[in-house]
Amino acid sequence: VLVLIAVFYNIWKIFRNEQEIIDYSNSAEQYAQLKSKFLAGMSHEIRTPLNSVIGFSEQLSLEELPPHQKEQVAAIRKSSEMILDLVNEILDFSKYETGKMNFESAPFMLNQAITEVYQTMSIHAMKKGIELEISSSVDDNVCAEGDKVRLKQVLMNLTGNAIKFTRQGKVTIQAKVETALPNDFILKITVIDTGIGIEKADLPHVFDEFSQVAEAQKATRHKGTGLGLAICKKIIELQGGNITVTSAPGQGSAFSFELPLKQLAEGTCSTESAIN
Numbered sequence: 001v002l003v004l005i006a007v008f009y010n011i012w013k014i015f016r017n018e019q020e021i022i023d024y025s026n027s028a029e030q031y032a033q034l035k036s037k038f039l040a041g042m043s044h045e046i047r048t049p050l051n052s053v054i055g056f057s058e059q060l061s062l063e064e065l066p067p068h069q070k071e072q073v074a075a076i077r078k079s080s081e082m083i084l085d086l087v088n089e090i091l092d093f094s095k096y097e098t099g100k101m102n103f104e105s106a107p108f109m110l111n112q113a114i115t116e117v118y119q120t121m122s123i124h125a126m127k128k129g130i131e132l133e134i135s136s137s138v139d140d141n142v143c144a145e146g147d148k149v150r151l152k153q154v155l156m157n158l159t160g161n162a163i164k165f166t167r168q169g170k171v172t173i174q175a176k177v178e179t180a181l182p183n184d185f186i187l188k189i190t191v192i193d194t195g196i197g198i199e200k201a202d203l204p205h206v207f208d209e210f211s212q213v214a215e216a217q218k219a220t221r222h223k224g225t226g227l228g229l230a231i232c233k234k235i236i237e238l239q240g241g242n243i244t245v246t247s248a249p250g251q252g253s254a255f256s257f258e259l260p261l262k263q264l265a266e267g268t269c270s271t272e273s274a275i276n
């Protein structure tokens with residue numbers, strides 16, 4: 001309770017400070033800045049105590065506990081992780097809005113990045129009884145230069161959505177590279193699912209911020225922010241790529257993105273960069 005009071009007190013302080021600085025007679029742009037600053041501040045304040053809750057529930061789960069208490073600790077951890085995901089999405093989004101999102105550029109093994117996402121998401125798919133398949137024609141030795149973390153974030157998001165909105169069947173991650181210039185290539189990834197699909201009228205809006213398809217919400221009782229795809233779109237477009245979707249209601253969807261990356265000579269990716 002004390003932690004919660006402290007969090008809300010800090011959020012209130014942030015809001016008060018912003019109110020003092022901003023003159024409300026000013027433009028919509030300033031209002032948007034205020035909103036973003038407030039969201040960023042709020043997200044920071046919530047993240048710190050939330051990480052303690054997750055850390056302590058992790059420790060507790062290792063203790064000898066009666067089965068019903070084990071379940072309760074697992075529920076605390078799962079819910080806290082869900083809130084952390086939502087808060088991180090809001091924080092990420094406010095970074096984009098205020099132009100504070102930077103991209104790293106470092107060498108990394110391309111196929112390894114894709115495989116890491118596949119391995120993480122396989123666990124989620126398995127829990128739901130969905131088959132997760134990977135079909136990559138990218139050579140294992142391909143060494144790329146770009147932002148591996150952001151690439152994995154986009155792929156994780158698309159694959160996570162595909163699993164979320166599929167009741168049965170399978171999700172496939174297809175990956176290939178196309179040469180663009182002597183030292184550049186374009187990575188093309190498509191995530192295909194056999195899920196609930198998206199109505200034609202809703203398709204143009206799925207990449208809009210805070211947009212969620214009403215039918216999907218009813219079908220999955222899923223609670224999200226509606227920010228995931230908007231963030232993916234920004235990550236890809238800010239790096240000179242594009243992201244698209246095709247879908248048939250009741251049959252499934254296919255989300256594709258093309259991302260330009262620098263191609264490095266084989267062997268440039270050190271073992272260390274291959275691990276990170």
Ligand code: ADP
Nearest residue numbers: 161162165206212213216224225226227228229
């Ligand atoms: P969130 O997952 O937080 O709701 P997203 O931006 O990731 O937000 O997705 C926006 C909406 O697009 C989802 O709420 C859902 O209605 C729809 N959507 C996204 N991916 C899929 C998919 N693979 N199949 C069906 N609907 C999808």
